[in-house]
Each structure stands twice: as structure tokens, then as C-alpha cells.
Amino acid sequence: MNDIANRKYSFSWDLLGDLKKGRPNLGDTTRVEVYRLMQFCFRDVLEETYGTEKADKLFYDAGFLAGTHFYNHVIGKTTDLGEFVRKLQDALRDMSIGVLRVEEEDLAHGRLLLTVSEDLDCSGLPELSYEICTYDEGFISALLESFSGLKFRVKEIDCWCTGDRTCRFEATVVADPVAA
Amino acid sequence: MTVLSDLLKALAAGQVPAQVPPDCEYKEEVGELIAYLAELAHYLRAMTEGDLAVPLARRGPLAGALKGLHANLRHLTWQTQQVAAGDFAQRVDFLGAFSTAFNSMVGALAQAREDLTNKNRELATAYEELKSAEAQLLQQEKMASIGQLAAGIAHEINNPMGFIQSNLGTLKNYGETLKTYFDATDQLAAQCPETVRVTLTQQRNDLDLEFLFEDLPTLISESVSGAKRVRDIVQALKSFSHVDEAEVQQINLNECIESTIATTENTLRAKATVVREYGELPAIECRPHLLSQLFLNLLLNAAHAIATQGEIRVTTRREGDFIIAAVSDTGCGIAPEIVGRIFEPFFTTKPVGQGTGLGLSVAYDIVKKHGGKIDVESTVGTGTTFTIRLPIKAVADQPISTS
Numbered sequence: 001m002n003d004i005a006n007r008k009y010s011f012s013w014d015l016l017g018d019l020k021k022g023r024p025n026l027g028d029t030t031r032v033e034v035y036r037l038m039q040f041c042f043r044d045v046l047e048e049t050y051g052t053e054k055a056d057k058l059f060y061d062a063g064f065l066a067g068t069h070f071y072n073h074v075i076g077k078t079t080d081l082g083e084f085v086r087k088l089q090d091a092l093r094d095m096s097i098g099v100l101r102v103e104e105e106d107l108a109h110g111r112l113l114l115t116v117s118e119d120l121d122c123s124g125l126p127e128l129s130y131e132i133c134t135y136d137e138g139f140i141s142a143l144l145e146s147f148s149g150l151k152f153r154v155k156e157i158d159c160w161c162t163g164d165r166t167c168r169f170e171a172t173v174v175a176d177p178v179a180a
Numbered sequence: 181m182t183v184l185s186d187l188l189k190a191l192a193a194g195q196v197p198a199q200v201p202p203d204c205e206y207k208e209e210v211g212e213l214i215a216y217l218a219e220l221a222h223y224l225r226a227m228t229e230g231d232l233a234v235p236l237a238r239r240g241p242l243a244g245a246l247k248g249l250h251a252n253l254r255h256l257t258w259q260t261q262q263v264a265a266g267d268f269a270q271r272v273d274f275l276g277a278f279s280t281a282f283n284s285m286v287g288a289l290a291q292a293r294e295d296l297t298n299k300n301r302e303l304a305t306a307y308e309e310l311k312s313a314e315a316q317l318l319q320q321e322k323m324a325s326i327g328q329l330a331a332g333i334a335h336e337i338n339n340p341m342g343f344i345q346s347n348l349g350t351l352k353n354y355g356e357t358l359k360t361y362f363d364a365t366d367q368l369a370a371q372c373p374e375t376v377r378v379t380l381t382q383q384r385n386d387l388d389l390e391f392l393f394e395d396l397p398t399l400i401s402e403s404v405s406g407a408k409r410v411r412d413i414v415q416a417l418k419s420f421s422h423v424d425e426a427e428v429q430q431i432n433l434n435e436c437i438e439s440t441i442a443t444t445e446n447t448l449r450a451k452a453t454v455v456r457e458y459g460e461l462p463a464i465e466c467r468p469h470l471l472s473q474l475f476l477n478l479l480l481n482a483a484h485a486i487a488t489q490g491e492i493r494v495t496t497r498r499e500g501d502f503i504i505a506a507v508s509d510t511g512c513g514i515a516p517e518i519v520g521r522i523f524e525p526f527f528t529t530k531p532v533g534q535g536t537g538l539g540l541s542v543a544y545d546i547v548k549k550h551g552g553k554i555d556v557e558s559t560v561g562t563g564t565t566f567t568i569r570l571p572i573k574a575v576a577d578q579p580i581s582t583s
Contacts, residue, residue: 080267082262082265082267082269082270083267083269086269086270093273101251101252101254101255102255102258102259103251103254103255103258104254104258105258113254115248115251115255117248117251158239158244158247160244162239163239163240163241163243163244164239164243164244164247164248165241165244165245165247165248166244166247166248166251168247168251
């Protein structure tokens with residue numbers, strides 16, 4: 001069991017720091033390679049330590065945590081799907097994360113099909129035989145849950161790494177939240 | 181080699197054979213290529229025909245690029261559905277010139293909807309104003325008709341009332357003279373022979389003269405009182421029809437109200453504390469005695485509404501080219517079902533004989549004649565506020581009416 005009471009790395013938005021103050025010359029952006037260097041090194045170490053399945057779950061959960069904070073601090077509360085998508089598209093584009101599209105929307109039946117082009121995590125990666133954007137899956141899941149109040153399971157079904165040029169995510173409402 | 185060469189030429193020309201030609205080298209690889217191209221062709225054909233539901237399971241850079249285009253088209257479909265549902269903030273940021281055209285169209289739709297909403301709002305406002313104007317017109321016509329009728333009645337009643345009151349005074353004198361004469365004859369009768377005295381006493385008793393002389397002053401007094409009441413009503417009718425008009429003057433409304441309060445202070449003091457909240461006011465163009473009458477009626481009305489002890493609050497303030505004056509009381513309030521009738525002449529909730537039912541209709545008429553407006557807000561059990569809005573200057577096209 002983890003010692004929850006004495007956690008060292010509990011995340012809060014303030015931990016992102018005051019970039020204007022801290023980086024007056026270099027600014028608030030960095031190169032994509034740096035981001036990927038950190039992400040894929042993390043992935044390597046985590047996989048080696050915990051195995052592939054556990055590493056993927058850790059990335060999904062980290063994405064979920066990031067998505068929850070991202071919704072609260074960047075998107076903001078809204079109940080209109082059109083407005084939510086628009087705000088999310090703008091934020092993802094403005095922060096150079098990716099280009100979001102809604103391919104299919106059937107919230108009445110708890111299903112959404114989203115695509116992200118020029119994805120920060122994977123676009124331009126060598127072809128692999130599997131989808132790699134597990135962090136994005138958790139991130140999108142948290143965004144949808146924060147917006148709708150419903151638990152979503154998000155699965156990437158197409159990825160740059162599988163030869164596609166657009167990452168495609170299928171989001172489905174989970175009847176049993178434990179399964180999410 | 182010839183077979184493979186022919187196949188490659190056909191593929192380069194865009195022709196995908198249905199199956200691998202016999203005797204073809206690399207049969208398996210060529211078969212895979214043909215199957216891949218056939219799937220892409222099927223996918224493209226469906227997209228060309230507008231069927232965006234056909235999936236493409238194949239992966240790879242070529243399939244991926246097509247799926248990217250497919251995703252954009254499906255996103256465009258979703259955006260169009262959003263626009264159809266009224267979300268005019270949707271903007272397309274791909275597909276070049278089409279995006280510009282689409283965004284312009286959505287912008288124009290948004291503008292058209294806003295224009296339509298504004299027009300609808302303007303129409304609704306105009307309709308409400310029209311209804312209000314119609315109601316005011318009807319009310320004015322009704323008041324004007326009743327005003328004419330009141331003036332006629334006042335005139336017709338005034339003439340007979342003149343001689344009735346005069347005759348009652350004479351009749352009272354006659355009664356007193358007769359009583360003097362009767363008392364004198366009574367004294368003389370004492371000196372007459374008994375037979376005469378008995379006869380006179382008998383006749384006096386038969387005619388009940390004692391009671392007659394006792395009752396006569398009461399009858400005359402009651403008639404004088406009744407005649408006075410008729411005269412008061414006629415006077416109120418004259419005020420209502422404005423038979424008597426004074427000259428237009430410039431006065432300070434606060435002073436006008438203060439002098440009106442002074443004239444009725446005893447009545448007001450018995451029922452309420454009068455609180456004054458006077459604002460800085462410019463001189464107002466008006467007929468002062470009519471405005472005094474207006475505030476007198478409102479103040480008395482407020483006092484009558486208070487059962488034991490309460491508060492009457494008088495406030496004034498300037499609002500642009502108008503003066504706003506309000507008279508509030510903490511009285512019994514007016515029931516919602518009769519609030520619409522309180523300005524009607526002869527409408528009263530007071531017991532018979534205690535109110536003419538002309539006070540508020542006179543007030544209404546005075547305000548209208550000054551080109552102003554009077555409103556009432558009332559809550560049963562809490563109190564009533566009459567708010568008057570009077571123009572500071574009588575404008576040229578709406579001078580203070582004289583009839």
C-alpha cells in the first residue's frame with residue numbers, strides 16, 4: 001500500500017509554475033522532441049519496471065488526471081456540447097497539442113468518435129504495430145467525463161504508429177464505472 | 181515478366197484488375213497489392229458518392245491520408261448538424277476556399293437570426309405599446325365622456341339647488357316666526373274663557389302642534405345638511421369637469437405639496453405621521469390649484485386607507501424633463517381585482533355617504549390634463565403608492581388642457 005498521507009508528488013495546477021517570471025527569455029514553449037523524450041523515457045522505465053500493461057494503465061491514469069485539471073483550468077464549465085468542442089479545439093490548437101475533429105456524435109447512445117491530427121504524442125513516429133496514445137485516451141476520457149458527468153471509456157482505434165495519419169478515438173459511456 | 185509489366189502499366193493507368201493475372205510472377209504480393217488498391221478504390225468511390233459510413237480497415241500512409249480526409253468530411257457533417265441546431269459559432273478551419281464560404285454563410289445566418297430576433301422584439305414592443313395606447317385612449321375617452329356628463333349634471337343640479345338652499349333658509353325663518361306667533365297665542369289663550377281655552381287646547385292637541393314645532397327645526401336642519409351634501413358633490417363634479425380653470429403658472433411643487441399638507445394637517449395627524457422626502461426640483465409649469473387638489477385627494481385617500489395609525493410618505497425627485505412625485509401609505513391596500521377601476525368616477529369602496537368616488541378620478545384627470553401619468557402599486561395589508569410623473573414644461577404640442 002502507498003503511504004497516501006505523506007505523498008510527495010500530489011499534482012496541482014500551481015506546480016506548472018509562473019512561466020512568465022521563470023522563463024522571461026525562453027518563453028513558455030519548448031520543442032516537441034523534448035516532450036517526447038521525457039514521455040518515451042518514462043514509458044521505457046515504467047514498462048521495464050512494471051510491465052507493458054501496467055505502464056499503459058499508468059499513462060492512461062496520468063492522462064486522466066491531466067485531462068481533469070485541463071478541463072477545470074483551461075476549458076471551464078459548460079453544458080453545451082458545441083461550445084465544449086469549440087473551446088477544446090481552440091485550446092488544443094493554441095497550445096499546439098493537436099487538431100481535434102468530431103467524426104461522430106451520438107451522446108444519446110453514449111458514443112463519440114473523435115480524431116486528432118498532428119497529435120503531440122505520436123504524429124511522425126515510426127510505424128509500429130500498435131496504437132501508442134494511451135495518455136491521450138485518459139486525457140480525452142477525463143475531458144468527456146468532466147463535461148458530461150458520465151464515465152467514458154476511450155480507446156484509440158487508429159494511430160500514426162499504425163500507419164494512419166490521424167489518431168482516431170472511440171469514446172463509449174461505461175454502464176459500470178468500475179470498468180472504465 | 182511480360183505479364184508483370186502489363187499489370188504495372190494497367191495499374192499506372194489507374195486500372196485495378198479484379199484478380200491476379202494467370203502466370204503472374206510474385207502472385208502473392210501482386211494479389212495483396214490488388215486487394216489493397218481495390219479496398220482503397222471502394223472506399224474512395226463510397227466517399228465520392230457521399231457515403232461517409234463505409235469504413236476502411238487498411239492502414240498505412242496512403243490509407244491514413246484518405247482516412248484523414250474522411251475524418252474532415254465527417255467533422256464537417258457534424259459541424260453542419262450543429263449549425264442546423266442553432267450553433268452559429270461553428271467555423272471550418274480546413275478545406276481552403278470552402279471554409280471561407282462556409283464561415284461566411286454561417287456568419288450571415290447568425291446575422292439574419294439576430295436581425296429577426298431584434299425585429300421580433302421590436303414588433304412585440306410595438307404591439308405592447310399599441311395595446312397600452314389603445315387602453316389609455318379608451319380610458320381618456322371614457323373620462324372625457326364622463327367629464328362632459330359630470331359638467332352637465334353639475335350645471336343642471338346647481339340651479340334647483342340654489343333655490344332649494346335659499347328656500348330652506350327662508351323656511352327655517354318662517355318656522356321660527358310661526359313658533360313665536362304660536363307661543364304668543366298660547367299666552368293669550370290663558371286669558372280666554374274656559375270654553376275657548378278648552379277648544380284651542382283641543383285643536384292644538386288634535387293637530388299635534390307641540391310635536392310639529394319640535395320636529396320642524398330638525399326636518400329643516402336635516403334638509404339643509406342634505407342640500408349641503410348635494411352641493412359638495414356638485415362642487416366635486418365641477419372640479420372633475422374643470423369648469424373652473426386658473427391660469428398656468430410656474431411653481432415649486434414641493435411648496436405646493438407642503439401647503440396642501442398644511443391645509444389638511446388635522447385630518448392627517450389623526451391617522452398618520454407624514455414623512456417628507458423632497459428632492460431638489462425646478463419650477464414646474466402647471467395650474468397650481470389643480471395640483472393642490474390632486475395632492476389633497478391623494479393625501480386624504482391615504483389617510484382614509486389607514487385604520488388606526490400609520491405612515492404617509494411623500495417623495496419628490498427630478499427625472500430628466502419630468503418631476504416624479506409619490507404618495508405612499510401603510511394602509512389596507514387595494515385588492516388586485518379592483519385596482520383597474522379606482523380611477524373610474526363614482527367608484528368607491530367606502531360605505532354609502534362616506535365617499536363620492538370622485539377623488540381619484542379627479543386626480544387622474546388633473547394628471548392627464550397636465551400631460552402626465554399616474555400609476556398605482558398596492559399590496560393588500562401593506563399599503564399603496566401612487567406615483568405621478570409630470571412634465572416640467574408644458575410642451576407646445578401638448579399644452580395643459582383646459583377642458
